[in-house]
Amino acid sequence: MAPPDLHRFTLDNGLRVVFAPDRNIPVVGVSVHYDVGFRSEPEGRTGFAHLFEHLMFQGSESLEKLAHFRHVQSSGGTFNGSTAPDFTDYYEVLPSAALERALFLEADRMRAPRITEENLRNQVDVVKEEIRLNVLNRPYGGFPWIPLPAVLYQTFPNAHNGYGDFTELESATLEDCASFFDSYYSPSNAILTVTGDFEVSAAKDLVAKHFGDVPTRPLPPRPSFAEPPPSGELRHEIEDRLAPVPALAVGYRLPNPQTELDAYLANVVLSGILSDGDASRLQQRMVQHDALVTDVSTSCGLFSPFEARDPDTFTVTAFHPGEVAPDAVLSTLDQELDKLAGTGPDPTELARVTARWTAELHADHDRIISRTLALGAAELLHGRAELISELPARIAAVTAEDVATAAKALRPDSRAVLLIKPAGGAE
Amino acid sequence: MTTTAHRSAAEIGRTAQGPRPLPELAAQAVAEYPAVVDTVLDNGLRVLAVRRPSVPMVELRLRIPFGGNEPTRPATAELLSTALLTGTEGRDRVQLDTDLALLGADFSASVDPERLVIAGSGLSSSLPKLLDILADLLTAPAYDADEVARERDRLVERITVAMAQPGTIARKALQRRRYGDHPFVNEMPDAQDVAEVEVEAVRELHTGFVVPRGAALVIVGDIDPDATIADVQRGLGGWRSETRAVEMAPLPMVTGNDLLLVHRAGAVQSQFRFSAQAVPRTDPRYPALQLANLAFGGYFSSRLVENIREDKGYTYHARSSIEFTGSGATLLVDTDTASEVTAGALLELRYELARLVANPPSKDEVDSVRQYAIGTLLTSTASQAGFASQMAALVGVGLDADWFRGHPGRLAEVTVEQVAEAAMEFFTPTAFTGVIVGDADLLGKRLSAMGGVELP
Numbered sequence: 016m017a018p019p020d021l022h023r024f025t026l027d028n029g030l031r032v033v034f035a036p037d038r039n040i041p042v043v044g045v046s047v048h049y050d051v052g053f054r055s056e057p058e059g060r061t062g063f064a065h066l067f068e069h070l071m072f073q074g075s076e077s078l079e080k081l082a083h084f085r086h087v088q089s090s091g092g093t094f095n096g097s098t099a100p101d102f103t104d105y106y107e108v109l110p111s112a113a114l115e116r117a118l119f120l121e122a123d124r125m126r127a128p129r130i131t132e133e134n135l136r137n138q139v140d141v142v143k144e145e146i147r148l149n150v151l152n153r154p155y156g157g158f159p160w161i162p163l164p165a166v167l168y169q170t171f172p173n174a175h176n177g178y179g180d181f182t183e184l185e186s187a188t189l190e191d192c193a194s195f196f197d198s199y200y201s202p203s204n205a206i207l208t209v210t211g212d213f214e215v216s217a218a219k220d221l222v223a224k225h226f227g228d229v230p231t232r233p234l235p236p237r238p239s240f241a242e243p244p245p246s247g248e249l250r251h252e253i254e255d256r257l258a259p260v261p262a263l264a265v266g267y268r269l270p271n272p273q274t275e276l277d278a279y280l281a282n283v284v285l286s287g288i289l290s291d292g293d294a295s296r297l298q299q300r301m302v303q304h305d306a307l308v309t310d311v312s313t314s315c316g317l318f319s320p321f322e323a324r325d326p327d328t329f330t331v332t333a334f335h336p337g338e339v340a341p342d343a344v345l346s347t348l349d350q351e352l353d354k355l356a357g358t359g360p361d362p363t364e365l366a367r368v369t370a371r372w373t374a375e376l377h378a379d380h381d382r383i384i385s386r387t388l389a390l391g392a393a394e395l396l397h398g399r400a401e402l403i404s405e406l407p408a409r410i411a412a413v414t415a416e417d418v419a420t421a422a423k424a425l426r427p428d429s430r431a432v433l434l435i436k437p438a439g440g441a442e
Numbered sequence: 443m444t445t446t447a448h449r450s451a452a453e454i455g456r457t458a459q460g461p462r463p464l465p466e467l468a469a470q471a472v473a474e475y476p477a478v479v480d481t482v483l484d485n486g487l488r489v490l491a492v493r494r495p496s497v498p499m500v501e502l503r504l505r506i507p508f509g510g511n512e513p514t515r516p517a518t519a520e521l522l523s524t525a526l527l528t529g530t531e532g533r534d535r536v537q538l539d540t541d542l543a544l545l546g547a548d549f550s551a552s553v554d555p556e557r558l559v560i561a562g563s564g565l566s567s568s569l570p571k572l573l574d575i576l577a578d579l580l581t582a583p584a585y586d587a588d589e590v591a592r593e594r595d596r597l598v599e600r601i602t603v604a605m606a607q608p609g610t611i612a613r614k615a616l617q618r619r620r621y622g623d624h625p626f627v628n629e630m631p632d633a634q635d636v637a638e639v640e641v642e643a644v645r646e647l648h649t650g651f652v653v654p655r656g657a658a659l660v661i662v663g664d665i666d667p668d669a670t671i672a673d674v675q676r677g678l679g680g681w682r683s684e685t686r687a688v689e690m691a692p693l694p695m696v697t698g699n700d701l702l703l704v705h706r707a708g709a710v711q712s713q714f715r716f717s718a719q720a721v722p723r724t725d726p727r728y729p730a731l732q733l734a735n736l737a738f739g740g741y742f743s744s745r746l747v748e749n750i751r752e753d754k755g756y757t758y759h760a761r762s763s764i765e766f767t768g769s770g771a772t773l774l775v776d777t778d779t780a781s782e783v784t785a786g787a788l789l790e791l792r793y794e795l796a797r798l799v800a801n802p803p804s805k806d807e808v809d810s811v812r813q814y815a816i817g818t819l820l821t822s823t824a825s826q827a828g829f830a831s832q833m834a835a836l837v838g839v840g841l842d843a844d845w846f847r848g849h850p851g852r853l854a855e856v857t858v859e860q861v862a863e864a865a866m867e868f869f870t871p872t873a874f875t876g877v878i879v880g881d882a883d884l885l886g887k888r889l890s891a892m893g894g895v896e897l898p
Contacts (some may be wrong), residue, residue, distance in 0.1 A: 057568015089810035140755025197448035374546030
């Protein structure tokens with residue numbers, strides 16, 4: 016994959032900046048990744064990092080409430096933000112004429128967000144509605160990203176619900192907000208990424224003009240979230256009154272994505288060999304041959320790969336008919352992992368995964384928002400935005416032995432199993 | 443929350459310099475929409491090929507009109523779309539997926555009461571081979587009895603899961619409320635109907651209705667359009683039928699009606715789904731309608747979102763959109779709110795509809811939605827996949843890429859008065875019908891007392 020034309024510099028206040036100009040499309044993408052996610056929120060304040068993400072849209076010194084949205088949209092742009100375990104991102108895609116405006120908007124809230132009691136209460140209500148919509152009022156809400164880590168991990172940062180408990184969201188104070196902002200939202204804890212149709216030296220001047228006087232602050236040391244892998248199979252069952260059929264999720268620990276990237280990439284390939292497409296191992300065995308499950312999927316990463324630091328989770332999820340016992344699904348999974356651990360995948364399986372990954376990375380790169388966010392996240396987590404364009408070659412270099420080793424590490428005596436049991440009530 | 447000393451929220455929100463002015467917009471480069479090679483092959487298939495070489499990929503969208511009135515049609519069509527990719531006469535299921543994967547490719551099929559769409563993408567260097575596989579799917583699908591039976595069982599389970607989702611329940615209820623028993627309401631078949639579909643019926647449906655005449659294939663990517671047309675002629679020339687793809691029967695007009703409360707026991711949140719008649723992109727009133735809709739609830743900075751989310755905190759999501767259906771269009775207003783604020787949200791929804799008529803969008807509001815509409819057309823067509831999907835949708839309603847080129851100009855010409863006219867014509871509160879899905883035991887008495895709500 017052609018490497019993007021990358022430019023990188025750091026302002027005196029510590030803000031790291033990545034430029035990837037592309038003059039072929041008349042639009043720009045702008046993102047800011049802050050190096051804090053829901054793993055960093057304190058006990059008693061579950062959901063706070065995400066709630067704070069909402070508050071960053073509620074106005075800043077130069078911008079009344081609602082002004083951020085209005086200025087982006089009336090410039091022809093779109094915006095959003097998201098909270099991940101290890102970072103929080105904010106982004107806009109706009110016609111290129113609005114580049115300076117987007118930089119202004121991001122700088123203003125990095126410098127002086129306007130956090131008020133009224134907006135805090137309003138956004139607690141909005142976040143509660145978000146949780147009702149995505150979790151409480153639907154079957155399998157939050158499955159598996161909320162309940163699975165609670166089984167696999169023992170320490171609060173890794174195990175808790177990042178969406179948050181209603182009571183804890185309601186008890187958030189302005190004092191909490193101020194402390195969180197001053198601790199984690201310093202420019203020296205952030206990465207600004209700009210992609211698309213702009214001229215590098217002019218954009219450099221604009222970045223200096225708008226972000227240059229954002230004051231820096233000392234950062235708290237980033238804690239390690241490391242914890243030992245489970246020493247047995249940890250099993251938990253949840254009753255879901257809205258679910259019509261059973262489901263299960265299995266969580267395993269992954270190699271450290273920062274320090275053992277090649278071993279991590281072997282798991283990316285393993286996931287493709289297990290479940291991507293009708294010719295993958297689990298689709299053939301569990302869906303087509305044994306008819307044990309309706310759907311099965313695997314994922315390297317709780318959401319997707321390359322989006323977290325250590326510890327990260329390899330997940331398997333399946334929906335199965337009520338007459339199939341969960342242990343039948345689990346033992347079949349173990350058999351397929353044993354086979355791969357014994358003899359590894361064949362060359363065609365490796366070629367399939369490499370070709371699909373390469374194509375998918377091209378398609379992601381073609382969407383300016385995906386490109387912007389991928390570069391920013393790679394710079395934040397790995398210190399190397401160029402990792403994105405190197406991935407196809409590194410994926411292609413993964414060998415059958417590497418995949419066998421990865422499969423061997425997904426052991427039944429060191430994993431979490433979450434069972435969703437239908438509990439009536441569904442129509 | 444941390445041990446470091448920190449400022450107060452009020453101190454954080456101000457600097458010595460004070461508020462700063464918003465930068466002006468710079469000059470905007472104009473989007474260049476590449477030429478579209480648009481032709482009809484002798485088998486009746488329309489092919490549109492566009493060169494967009496941003497990445498070495500190609501996107502395909504094959505759209506086949508798929509109307510039909512038979513009661514068994516929705517279930518048969520759904521099973522056809524699920525089983526289509528389970529193999530051909532020459533490739534079993536595993537071989538098919540392997541052949542696609544080695545080209546960096548993936549195909550998917552989806553069906554609704556209007557059309558069948560086969561969408562795909564792959565490395566652009568593999569386009570001729572992708573077209574061979576597409577031809578294989580169209581002219582020699584296997585519909586192997588065992589594969590179809592397995593997919594039928596899976597589909598029954600998936601429909602059961604989908605029907606537990608409040609969004610699906612609400613959509614189904616809205617369809618019935620506004621269109622009665624027109625075939626358009628059958629977007630998701632009943633599980634028991636699917637369970638009765640025989641493999642022979644799937645094969646017959648494919649032979650009779652998966653036909654090139656009336657269908658359109660859009661190809662966008664790092665390709666040479668003329669060579670691509672020749673590739674398609676070579677690859678898909680053998681796909682033939684004397685019959686023509688069938689358009690869905692015209693929809694009746696949506697007429698205003700009371701809201702139907704649909705009971706969902708124990709629900710903690712209510713789904714609002716309202717609809718009224720609108721006009722499609724081909725109508726001269728469309729640009730003004732598009733802007734009126736955006737100002738009402740079509741983007742985040744709209745009246746509806748600023749009121750019920752950012753002021754009241756009643757919802758995470760509220761939206762008004764224009765749904766294009768066959769030769770027509772409707773307005774769709776939807777939001778989800780906690781049970782305890784459902785009555786309040788109904789009041790505000792009605793208020794905002796009436797306010798759009800009584801107090802139509804100001805010049806500032808119109809300027810904002812105009813820039814938004816022009817800008818998002820630009821950003822949404824900037825990728826191969828975005829361009830391909832938008833092209834396929836336009837072609838399905840008799841338009842083409844000229845519409846992209848002309849639309850910014852049409853939006854620029856809309857006056858504030860025309861937006862007010864459109865608001866009056868399309869947003870009359872009594873022109874809407876719709877449903878509220880929620881716990882009727884909690885909500886019924888109050889909603890009924892608010893008037894215009896029919897209890898379950």
